[in-house]
Amino acid sequence: xxxxxxxxxxxxxxxxxxxxxxxxxxxxxxxxxxxxxxxxxxxxxxxxxxxxxxxxxxxxxxxxxxxxxxxxxxxxxxxxxxxxxxxxxxxxxxxxxxxxxxxxxxxxxxxxxxxxxxxxxxxxxxxxxxxxxxxxxxxxxxxxxxxxxxxxxxxxxxxxxxxxxxxxxxxxxxxxxxxxxxxxxxxxxxxxxxxxxxxxxxxxxxxxxxxxxxxxxxxxxxxxxxxxxxxxxxxxxxxxxxxxxxxxxxxxxxx
Numbered sequence: 001x002x003x004x005x006x007x008x009x010x011x012x013x014x015x016x017x018x019x020x021x022x023x024x025x026x027x028x029x030x031x032x033x034x035x036x037x038x039x040x041x042x043x044x045x046x047x048x049x050x051x052x053x054x055x056x057x058x059x060x061x062x063x064x065x066x067x068x069x070x071x072x073x074x075x076x077x078x079x080x081x082x083x084x085x086x087x088x089x090x091x092x093x094x095x096x097x098x099x100x101x102x103x104x105x106x107x108x109x110x111x112x113x114x115x116x117x118x119x120x121x122x123x124x125x126x127x128x129x130x131x132x133x134x135x136x137x138x139x140x141x142x143x144x145x146x147x148x149x150x151x152x153x154x155x156x157x158x159x160x161x162x163x164x165x166x167x168x169x170x171x172x173x174x175x176x177x178x179x180x181x182x183x184x185x186x187x188x189x190x191x192x193x194x195x196x197x198x199x200x201x202x203x204x205x206x207x208x209x210x211x212x213x214x215x216x217x218x219x220x221x222x223x224x225x226x227x228x229x230x231x232x233x234x235x236x237x238x239x240x241x242x243x244x245x246x247x248x249x250x251x252x253x254x255x
Contacts, residue, residue: 007059021058032056034065036073039084039221051078062088063157070094070102082107084221092195093157123178125188130162132193137162139186141174146185153189162188 011029012018020029034054040046052072056065066089073079083098085108098104122140129138135148147163164185169175179186190196 005059007057017057019057019059028058030058032058032060032065034062034069036069037221052076061154062086063091063093065089066094066106067097070098070104074102079104081105084108091157092191096195123174123186125190128188130190130196137164137188139164139178141172143168143172145188158192158195160190160192162190 006020009020010016010018011020018029018031020027021032032055034056035050036052036054038046038049038051040048052069054065054069054072056068066085070079070083079102081103082105085094085106087109090106090108090110094106098106127140130136131138137145139145143164145162146165146168147161149161149163151159151161153159164187166183166185169179169185172178
């Protein structure tokens with residue numbers, strides 16, 4: 001019996017677009033909704049308004065929705081200068097492409113390297129030196145990786161998987177601090193060089209709220225609900241007319 005991935009598996013005979021997804025330990029069939037809202041400073045006197053609602057199937061990762069959100073905001077003349085997004089959206093792609101392609105600065109907390117195999121900060125991903133030309137990584141103890149595989153991750157984004165040989169890591173006295181695996185060597189997953197360079201310096205910083213002294217900037221915020229996919233999420237109308245242009249937001253947020 002062939003097992004299809006969630007993004008290709010129909011979960012209901014009554015709704016062929018519905019998909020199953022797992023979020024925070026809860027699985028449910030349905031869709032995922034992304035809300036974008038203005039978040040102007042209180043002293044501006046402007047109300048917080050929802051400027052866009054995007055609906056995807058439940059298996060689409062938040063980073064994959066970021067560019068679509070920006071495209072729809074552009075169509076409606078509602079693109080902000082700054083876009084605050086929660087951690088689920090933040091990846092190297094929007095950090096790189098939003099400023100150059102959309103003129104939008106994406107701001108949000110970059111998810112830390114919290115892989116469960118790493119026991120101490122001394123052996124986190126940023127402690128490894130990557131030689132992009134030689135396609136090789138060097139660990140803090142000076143050992144070199146053996147395998148370099150370029151592939152796509154589960155969200156169909158480019159990724160590079162770097163592995164150290166078992167015989168390299170087995171005798172290393174620092175192995176308990178580096179990986180919990182007792183059978184294989186250490187493994188790293190990184191983004192292509194330009195994306196890795198964009199995200200690495202930001203891991204020590206967190207998102208800041210829109211400060212009150214930036215009243216002249218246009219800012220929007222985006223987020224998806226933290227709960228599991230909902231059975232009754234709104235569906236995009238196939239023949240819905242385009243939204244009429246309105247004044248671009250000064251501030252916004254996603255929730």
